[in-house]
Amino acid sequence: MxxxxxxxxxxxxxxxxxxxxxxxxxxxxxxxxxxxAHGDLILLAAYLVLSATTALGLPLAVASLLVVIxxxxxxFVLQRLVLERVLGDDILPPLLVTFGLSIVxxxxxxxxxGADSRRLQAxxxxxxxxxxxxxxSVGLAPLIALVTxxxxxxxxQLIFYRTSLGRAFRATADNPAIAQLxxxxxxxxxxxxxxxxxxxxxxxxxxxxxxxxxxxSIGPARLLYAFEAVIIGGLGSLWGTLAGGIVLGLAQAIGxxxxxxxxxxxxxxxxxxVLMVRPRGLFPARRA
Amino acid sequence: xxxxxxxxxxxxxxxxxxxxxxxxxxxxxxxxxxxxAGIALIVAxxxxxxxxxxxxxxxxxxxxxxLTLAQLWNVLAGWSGLVSVGQQxxxxxxxxxxxxxxxxxxxxxxxxxxxxxxxxxxxxxVLGPLLFRLEGPYFAIGSWVAxxxxxxxxAQFKSLGGGTGMSISPGELSQMVGLKAVQALLGLRPAAxxxxxxxxxxxxxxxxxxxxxYAFMRSHHGLALAASRxxxxxxxxxxxRTARTRHVLWIVVAFATGMVGAVVYLQKARxxxxxxxxxxxWTAYVIFIVVIGGVRTIEGPMVGxxxxxGLVTYLAQYGSLYLVVLGTLAILIMLFMPNGxxxxxxxxxxxxxxxxxxxxxRSEPGPxxx
Numbered sequence: 231m232x233x234x235x236x237x238x239x240x241x242x243x244x245x246x247x248x249x250x251x252x253x254x255x256x257x258x259x260x261x262x263x264x265x266x267a268h269g270d271l272i273l274l275a276a277y278l279v280l281s282a283t284t285a286l287g288l289p290l291a292v293a294s295l296l297v298v299i300x301x302x303x304x305x306f307v308l309q310r311l312v313l314e315r316v317l318g319d320d321i322l323p324p325l326l327v328t329f330g331l332s333i334v335x336x337x338x339x340x341x342x343x344g345a346d347s348r349r350l351q352a353x354x355x356x357x358x359x360x361x362x363x364x365x366x367s368v369g370l371a372p373l374i375a376l377v378t379x380x381x382x383x384x385x386x387q388l389i390f391y392r393t394s395l396g397r398a399f400r401a402t403a404d405n406p407a408i409a410q411l412x413x414x415x416x417x418x419x420x421x422x423x424x425x426x427x428x429x430x431x432x433x434x435x436x437x438x439x440x441x442x443x444x445x446x447s448i449g450p451a452r453l454l455y456a457f458e459a460v461i462i463g464g465l466g467s468l469w470g471t472l473a474g475g476i477v478l479g480l481a482q483a484i485g486x487x488x489x490x491x492x493x494x495x496x497x498x499x500x501x502x503x504v505l506m507v508r509p510r511g512l513f514p515a516r517r518a
Numbered sequence: 519x520x521x522x523x524x525x526x527x528x529x530x531x532x533x534x535x536x537x538x539x540x541x542x543x544x545x546x547x548x549x550x551x552x553x554x555a556g557i558a559l560i561v562a563x564x565x566x567x568x569x570x571x572x573x574x575x576x577x578x579x580x581x582x583x584x585l586t587l588a589q590l591w592n593v594l595a596g597w598s599g600l601v602s603v604g605q606q607x608x609x610x611x612x613x614x615x616x617x618x619x620x621x622x623x624x625x626x627x628x629x630x631x632x633x634x635x636x637x638x639x640x641x642x643x644v645l646g647p648l649l650f651r652l653e654g655p656y657f658a659i660g661s662w663v664a665x666x667x668x669x670x671x672x673a674q675f676k677s678l679g680g681g682t683g684m685s686i687s688p689g690e691l692s693q694m695v696g697l698k699a700v701q702a703l704l705g706l707r708p709a710a711x712x713x714x715x716x717x718x719x720x721x722x723x724x725x726x727x728x729x730x731x732y733a734f735m736r737s738h739h740g741l742a743l744a745a746s747r748x749x750x751x752x753x754x755x756x757x758x759r760t761a762r763t764r765h766v767l768w769i770v771v772a773f774a775t776g777m778v779g780a781v782v783y784l785q786k787a788r789x790x791x792x793x794x795x796x797x798x799x800w801t802a803y804v805i806f807i808v809v810i811g812g813v814r815t816i817e818g819p820m821v822g823x824x825x826x827x828g829l830v831t832y833l834a835q836y837g838s839l840y841l842v843v844l845g846t847l848a849i850l851i852m853l854f855m856p857n858g859x860x861x862x863x864x865x866x867x868x869x870x871x872x873x874x875x876x877x878x879x880r881s882e883p884g885p886x887x888x
Binding site for chain 2 (some may be wrong): 258262264265267312315316321322323324325326327329330331332333334336337340341441445450451453454457458461491494495498499501505507509
């Protein structure tokens with residue numbers, strides 16, 4: 231059963247990586263912005279939820295909702311005040327600004343919370359498991375993480391293809407100038423996209439915080455996993471990102487089963503192999 | 519560039535016979551003065567160990583190596599559009615190759631430095647074709663992933679200390695080429711003499727890399743890269759092909775970056791995967807230097823490294839707060855002074871110490887302008 235366990239573990243882990251990746255994928259798809267601070271923003275969200283549950287004593291669900299709203303506003307403001315000024319044909323300024331932001335957030339968290347590992351408390355829920363079949367049970371928390379990832383992809387897909395906001399997103403992604411001529415407010419669309427990206431990241435943060443302990447230094451690694459999931463899955467496809475996350479999770483679980491030291495390395499190598507054999511990812515979008 | 523102010527005759531037919539000849543100039547009067555001053559400065563710096571304290575020598579090793587890394591990153595990201603966040607990969611590889619050369623192969627440390635560079639270049643040559651499949655901003659994270667993978671691979675080598683790292687004993691370094699001569703020349707103990715030797719190597723690398731980049735940017739390859747960066751479609755339409763140049767540049771930059779890594783770790787004599795592949799030490803600082811000084815200039819990194827040196831000296835004791843300040847400063851500079859301190863000064867006072875921009879000028883009667 232050991233091999234089967236590993237596969238289940240990998241798939242469940244993949245759900246978490248897909249959640250990391252959704253926010254990154256979202257703003258790249260709409261505004262061609264690669265946010266190097268993405269991982270650190272996930273960590274910021276995790277610490278905000280931690281503060282809301284411990285300092286304010288709120289239940290996890292209420293705290294998460296509060297932080298979703300906070301991060302949405304933060305994203306909106308970040309785009310309007312900072313990122314908007316550097317977006318353009320030159321790819322260097324936005325990369326450098328988000329890289330600077332990553333350093334600021336990471337070290338700001340170190341100052342505020344210290345380097346100790348923390349964890350979100352979710353009560354009995356975090357250690358309980360469900361039996362899928364006789365002799366086969368999986369942890370409830372990882373399972374819910376995967377279900378959440380699927381639900382998040384479905385919800386974003388719905389927003390993209392069934393709402394007027396989604397139409398504005400797609401129109402702006404295709405051609406910002408013409409979208410503006412058609413009455414789309416490009417500045418607002420971008421700001422909402424960044425806000426939405428950070429709001430989705432809060433879900434990733436909560437799942438991360440329940441499953442494992444976290445400290446301020448792990449942000450960049452989350453960015454890399456998110457990025458690997460996006461590229462393995464193929465640019466421009468949300469379901470592809472979910473699949474990419476699962477492939478990455480599987481690679482890490484299998485690598486970790488062979489030798490615990492190889493877990494992360496196996497993920498990176500899987501990414502490089504995909505880049506070698508399928509440079510456009512496993513499930514690229516049909517439209518460019 | 520004040521191209522707008524230059525009057526160009528409407529057509530060749532209308533031009534009178536004694537019309538001035540237009541030509542492209544790169545040099546300026548100031549740049550020729552700067553060249554002389556630069557040579558004097560290099561001579562003075564080379565002679566400095568005779569009088570300087572060991573602390574100053576160690577600080578200047580930091581300045582020279584960071585300057586070299588910044589120049590290399592600038593040519594890669596600024597001029598050729600390859601924004602790498604993974605240059606720590608080549609610092610780490612160079613450092614590990616140096617340690618492997620000394621510990622496993624028993625090579626002389628000084629001789630191992632170029633070999634360390636070659637090793638980094640070899641890995642870059644293998645990784646390049648893969649990473650170049652990622653366009654623009656995605657190349658940035660892709661290079662970071664590659665660096666992380668290489669860090670984890672280096673941590674697997676138990677004979678090089680595995681994940682915790684290792685030190686080289688002073689005894690193993692005491693037979694280093696040139697060390698005895700430096701000891702005799704300056705009357706120093708082996709440890710201080712090693713610092714002086716590393717200092718000269720770092721100075722040599724900084725000078726060679728800076729001049730190399732300067733020559734490259736003034737060559738037609740450099741012009742092609744700049745043109746392609748500014749407008750890829752227009753550059754292609756006039757026959758500029760840069761894929762090969764960028765690929766070769768990526769490998770050459772890795773070669774030099776690997777040598778810098780080897781020089782840095784020859785002085786430290788202690789290595790660990792986390793330190794040698796540190797994104798903060800070898801990429802964040804380097805980006806900070808270039809951004810603050812001014813991207814796409816040779817002078818910018820020089821100004822930037824001096825500013826970083828000042829900040830490190832006075833603020834590094836504050837740890838995380840110091841990095842928050844650096845990051846915030848870099849963001850503000852990017853927002854409000856996108857050409858950096860040097861870029862802003864150069865624009866205001868028309869300064870060009872290492873001119874790489876081309877100016878269309880009228881040839882004056884008398885001596886040639888350059």
